[in-house]
Amino acid sequence: MSWQDLLEANEHLLGDGAMGTMLHQEGLQIGQAPETLNVDRPEAVKNVHLAYLEAGSQFVETNSFGGSPLKLARYDLNHRTWELNAAAAAIAREAVRQAGKQALVAGSIGPSGELISPFGTLEPEKAEEAFAVQAQALASGGADLILVETMSDLVEAKAALAGALRSGLPVWVTMTFEANGRTNWGVSAQEAVETLKTFGASAIGANCSVGPQEMLPVAKQLAAGALPVILQPNAGLPQLIGEETVFPLGPEEFALSMERLLPYAKLIGGCCGTTPAHIARLQDLLA
């Protein structure tokens, strides 16, 4: 089933929640590139996907958020871009098969971690090229679509979108809006929708940074854009307790808080601080 068919058959499509925190529980060390687990410990990654699929996820995101060659270069792993991303998609594909469910594999692409010129030294064309390699590797491993996520700079979001479209797959894009309704780069939801729609995104949305409650004004603006909207907030606004970042909303509170976002989004899920329990509770709400 294509993603459009799946979307038409469901009022909402349920995504997954955080991957990184789950992988730390599985033994990922601080300072280690999470993408290396796709080759070194594929079972650990697959178990996270399986937990989300069991909770009700209808699309799961590959463990490739930091898998652009630009980001991998920080770990001196850029020469393994193809291998690590293709493996990420293959693991998610295998989890979906094993779960025996109708679910999509969304190839995750996060920011490059570099500043695009004129603010930094990275040329947009070079960024696009790098994202294209990552997207093509994700496609080769069996991704159904590409999800460009957590973008703040619209120029980088456009470069990632253009690069991802070269894979031939549909591309969804989420940007990270702060509580004031703008990204760290000052981009508004309206600007994001208009630009990314023009450049060929199939769905546009918001993820990370804030909780469901703070995301409401942005959700309304995004919904005016006539494209399917994705909303993947954190489990509330992060709080620093001692040296630990804590996300305050438990599964129940998260789901209750998500209820007000449902009229504005077709694709929903969670970001930092959300777990399979949060997604399961969201699934109850949708049912």
Ligand SMILES: [Zn+2]
């Ligand atoms: Zn997040």
